[in-house]
Each structure stands twice: as C-alpha cells, then as structure tokens.
Amino acid sequence: MRVRHPDRPDWGEGQVQSVIGDRITVNFENAGKLLINAALVELEIVDSRS
Numbered sequence: 001m002r003v004r005h006p007d008r009p010d011w012g013e014g015q016v017q018s019v020i021g022d023r024i025t026v027n028f029e030n031a032g033k034l035l036i037n038a039a040l041v042e043l044e045i046v047d048s049r050s
Contacts, residue, residue: 001045008031010031011030011031013046022039023037024043
C-alpha cells in the first residue's frame with residue numbers, strides 16, 4: 001500500500017512494509033524506512049488508480 005505522512009510531505013510517498021498493531025513500518029522515497037505509530041498519526045492512503 002502507498003501512503004503519505006500528513007505532516008511531512010517532504011518525505012514523499014511511502015510503501016508500507018509491515019503492520020504490527022499500531023506500529024507501521026513505511027519505506028518513504030525521501031526519508032527511508034521509518035516506524036510510524038498509528039495511534040498518533042493517520043497516514044493518508046495514496047490512490048493508485050490513475
């Protein structure tokens with residue numbers, strides 16, 4: 001799944017690597033692999049239909 005961080009548009013789009021509970025590992029284009037706490041941040045899903 002492709003996502004964006006709503007507060008960090010400079011990170012670019014990210015590819016979800018894994019989800020364990022509220023912990024989401026995302027590989028962002030411009031920030032690399034980061035662990036996101038879904039209890040604190042609601043990632044925006046990127047619409048892949050174009």
